[in-house]
Amino acid sequence: MNLKSAPEREILSFQPHIYKVTSWAILGMLAVHLFFNTQHYLANQLEEIEYFEPLFLFYTLLITLTVRLSLSTHRLTLKFGPFFSYEIQRDQIEKITITPNQRHLLKAKHPILSKKLFSRKPEIDSALDWKLHGDVHFQLHTQVTITNQLNKAPMKKLALQQFSAEQTTDLIKHINQDWGLETPLNTNTEETPNPAIHQDIGQTPLHLVFGTLALGSVFFFIPLEAIHFGVESYLGLIPAGLLAFALSYAVIRAEQKSHPFASALVCSFILGTTLYAVGLQANRWYSEQNPHHSQIYSLKLTATDSRYQTWQLTPELQEKTRLNEIYIHEKWAGFNHSLKIGQSYPIIINEGYFKDFWIQDDAFKQRTLAQGSQL
Numbered sequence: 001m002n003l004k005s006a007p008e009r010e011i012l013s014f015q016p017h018i019y020k021v022t023s024w025a026i027l028g029m030l031a032v033h034l035f036f037n038t039q040h041y042l043a044n045q046l047e048e049i050e051y052f053e054p055l056f057l058f059y060t061l062l063i064t065l066t067v068r069l070s071l072s073t074h075r076l077t078l079k080f081g082p083f084f085s086y087e088i089q090r091d092q093i094e095k096i097t098i099t100p101n102q103r104h105l106l107k108a109k110h111p112i113l114s115k116k117l118f119s120r121k122p123e124i125d126s127a128l129d130w131k132l133h134g135d136v137h138f139q140l141h142t143q144v145t146i147t148n149q150l151n152k153a154p155m156k157k158l159a160l161q162q163f164s165a166e167q168t169t170d171l172i173k174h175i176n177q178d179w180g181l182e183t184p185l186n187t188n189t190e191e192t193p194n195p196a197i198h199q200d201i202g203q204t205p206l207h208l209v210f211g212t213l214a215l216g217s218v219f220f221f222i223p224l225e226a227i228h229f230g231v232e233s234y235l236g237l238i239p240a241g242l243l244a245f246a247l248s249y250a251v252i253r254a255e256q257k258s259h260p261f262a263s264a265l266v267c268s269f270i271l272g273t274t275l276y277a278v279g280l281q282a283n284r285w286y287s288e289q290n291p292h293h294s295q296i297y298s299l300k301l302t303a304t305d306s307r308y309q310t311w312q313l314t315p316e317l318q319e320k321t322r323l324n325e326i327y328i329h330e331k332w333a334g335f336n337h338s339l340k341i342g343q344s345y346p347i348i349i350n351e352g353y354f355k356d357f358w359i360q361d362d363a364f365k366q367r368t369l370a371q372g373s374q375l
Contacts, residue, residue, distance in 0.1 A: 011174050012071040016078075017164035019067040026061045030054060069163075071174055076155060088155040094141045096181050098134045101161055132168050133161045136183070204252045205263040209270060216274045218281075226350070226358040228284050229326045236279065236354075241272035287352025294351070300344040309339070317349065321357055 033054050034041075066081035079085040136158040160168045172183055245268035252267070253260040297317055302325065303310040309328040318324055339345065350358050 008072050008074045010070065010072045011178055012170060013068060014167055015065075015068055016162045017167055018162040019064045023061060023064045026057050026064065030057055030061070033057075069167075069171070071171065071178075073178060076158075078155065078158070084151050084153075086153050086155040088138050090179055092140050093138050093179075093181065095139050096175065096183050097137050097139070098160075098183050099137060101133060101135050101159065132165050135159055204254075204257070205248075205267050208248055208251065208267045212267070212271045212274050215271075215278060218278055224281070224284055224288065226284075226288050226360050227326075227328065228356060228358040229321065229323060237272060237276050240276040240279065241268055244268040244272035244275055247271070283354055284352065284356055284358065287350070287356050287358060291350045292352050294348055296346050297349050298344045299347045301339050301341050304339075304341055311347075317357075320351075321355075 068079045070077045075087055075089045077085050077087045138156060175181055175183060245264055248267040248271060249264035252264050297314050300312040301309060302312045310325055312325045313323060
């Protein structure tokens, strides 16, 4: 059949199972958020509501709801909303194979790690499980060349794990019947067609990124009790970036894969920034444990609302920190609701290393209205 002259007809169209489950989970989280903030909505206390989490969930919900797989007589498309999609055309495909996914490869290599200790269900046949949850590889005709577009990428592989068993069965059945293509199981993954093997950058960059994320998580676990308004120089990013690039390049090049310089450059941006951030946080923790210099300054409370207080710094502090004012959040342990706007209060300011300025958590708690003065 000549596909170019024949009219295109849609065969299948459905939302992948994993995105459907994710959508329902997000709706549940939004419902929980609405339940716990109902009193604020009814009382019109909108300033008491945190908006970042529900907005993030809402945008994620929009994305998951618009993901759709479509199979027609001419093409297979996985759409992520109206702006981006993966697509492969029928006349570009020479053959299709299904291979085990990474979970099955890990299970075959280390069966003890995936053994179900308390399940009484019988083990599913491996071949059947691959056909339902493996990876579909599309081998193109040799004369076919595909170019990437801004909003459309070629579909070289399709993970069946994102579909339910019924969705996968329907998809494979219609590929066999309507496209006239067999879908054999290929257990020898080394022979799986990979036209971009010469562009393989290896696994080391990915390991570096995950290692960097793990290192960055340390940033949130370094215990700080004071409020810091450090003005540390960003020049520290330069040595951190150079060190990160040297480490990344040495590790990536040892794997002997393609584009080690470009991969190391990208990884160094992430790793260097993380090293700098963790270093700043560690310096602040060390400054709290070993105060370098302390001095009493008269700070003026210029504004307040239900969540923040605005404090004006003295000219001397403004010159040192290049900040005119600082903000104190009510969630901080040292927040004091009893202070009066327009009054100045003596506050101990501590100076740490590398221009880190901080205030102890009891500095404002110890202040009273009687200690205020009109300055």
